[in-house]
Amino acid sequence: MSKLELIATSAFGIESIVARELKNLGYDEAKVENGKVTFSADELGICRTNLWLRSSERVLLKMGEFSATTFEELFQQTKALPWENWLPIDAEFPVEGKSIKSKLFSVSDCQAIVKKAIVERLKEVYGISWFQETGARYKVEVALLKDVATLTIDTSGPGLHKRGYRRLAGQAPLKETLAAAMIQLSYWKADRALIDPFCGTGTIPIEAAMIAQNRAPGLKREFISEKWSNIPEKTWQQAREEAHDLYHPDLDLHIYGSDIDPSALQLARAHAEDAGLTDKIFFQKLPVSEVRSRFQYGHLITNPPYGERLGELEDVKKLYQDLGHIFKALPTWSLHVITSLKKPEDLIGRPWDKSRKLYNGRIECHYFQFFGPKPLRKPRPDPLTTIETQSEENADS
Template identity: 55%
Template sequence: MKIPEQLTLMATCAMGIEAVVARELKDLGYTDARTQNGRVIFTGTPADICRTNLWLRTADRVLIKMAEYPAVTFEQLFEGAKAVDWAAFIPEYGEFPVNGRSHKSQLTSVPACQSIVKKAVVEKMKESYRTEWFDEDGPLYTLEIILLNDIATITLDTTGPSLHKRGYRKTTVEAPLKETMAAALILLSRWGPHRPFYDPFCGSGTLPIEAALIGWNIAPGLRRSFPSERWDFVPEELWTQARDEAFDAVRDEISLNIGGSDIDPESIEIAKASAKRAGLGSEITFTVQPVARFKAEGKFGCVITNPPYGERLSEEEEVEKMIQQLGRAALDLKDWSFFAITPTPNFEQKFGKKADKRRKLFNGRIECQFLQFLGPLPPRR
């Protein structure tokens, strides 16, 4: 049994950054990428499973869409799942757990839906492998049944732990910005390695590190592994080829001007350790200092930052004071652009300037605005 030559793939992502993921895919050569809520659909081969897992900076996972069909009864759910040629993807010894979600659908019991799909997959594989029992002691093939508006979608997860887990951050501080969201903010800013970069609220260093990875064109998935590396239909040579291409694409000869600072010494130590693990230890300057002492070097730079959020009244006052200090620093950097993701409703008032652009994004479950205060672009080189 053979898998189809063209697979329908899905890159899932946080709400609000679908267009960023689509742009990434198009830059990688996937011209048919089309956006839906929280995901981008495109077609590819097993080789593209390797490439996209290694290269996508803003997506959470790369899934294979195995089936999509109407299902308002358990019988319909079962028959649709059983119609898939599962043996073309999952070997007799594979482990295949089923996860599930249901929203605005008549089939509301997620455990029941998971059980039905699992039973359908087993029944189909019994027919294919002519056996009554599967030990499931081999490579992992995680399936998910998603029910939305009475449409069932079954996917196969090629990624495993979310793509935000790059492998460079072992410890973290409270309220971190996910690596995928940090990369999205940088890509939305259109920052490039020829411009200075600074984060005056850098915490554990996610934004400066992601900027350096982008600046040197380092594939974010190079330092981690994926369950699909053990799959029969994604041969080892495809992974080797994709990794070799990614290593060849690194541009570490480019000089970077990237820095970050934070008032918390522990956060800065974590940032330095993470940068070192990412192979960027000497490329990023991290400093312990309050935002009031922030000064930047260079012209036409970008400040991209995730300022603290005040949850109590006393904290809100402190956050507003820090935003004011950031705004005062901006007065001395007239040719710099400033970008901030924040839920603070009066950020612009405290910063002292109205944003040129704004975009609604979610940092985790917190609804935020990505405010963009645009300075002049550098002269064309």
């Protein structure tokens, strides 16, 4: 198999989580930059990362990177790349683009020049002058940042947040990739309880259950590169078989979601059913002020209303005060809240322990974490006492 350079893209603020996920998959030599993590892998790595990455937006195959301040430089250096290694004679290869702080600021012109350069390269390789583009899709992107052009091919297709379980969306849905990052940042473990008291359509509880079961988030969907001739079907089959072997669907979980919106809860239950998690998550219509738990240790992980509309802020502040009251009543629990609200700790009633800037869509937020005590470790038995006890039991028998 080939050694490839790949890019896992992500929302700003969670690049380190994507790098951690890649390390867990065995790709530990990763370069972390704003909005992306670059790493090396082979064709099997394309399959594995698309199936397993929870917090990444998509996986891109990096074709080349170079400085380009003129259209001629962009054309010639794009043409010099080995596109024939990936694009077959019948490939469909649309070109998309973006430009930030670069002299080549016209995105449409950059797209047209990259398309022309690839066509000219393939003309020379395949000896034809016209490409019908009736085959598999290879979406090319030219991204210009500070006069550096990065050329990639998308291996994912629809974004990796599309797990296959959320066909319906409620108001202001939390993206699955961000929910997964929030859970991983909390260091919640499957043997503890988890409550989302503003669960909406159920994204946080569902993502938590999938993490607990070690279920690959892409297991129920397809990817654009599955149709590529460069990646044999048996390679995808191997990656999916690995994922099935590592999946533990029979774990007992204590995951709960509550909300006051019955229509959102109806969607949450439908999404849990589509995800095969109906018996793993309990949803309840309940105001945040009435949330309780019988479990000694657990995590509250949630995305409360932000109060972005005029007149809502006072109501939202009351919700945060209620959240603070229930958190106080759960002294051994931890609380993790993503919000655009300034200084939520004043309403919750205690200082936060950790804060990280994240983006929920285009809204700048902070993820505030209030840590509870760690569970007490059970004392390890004294080996001598254990031996003596066993000897006494044997003597009695």
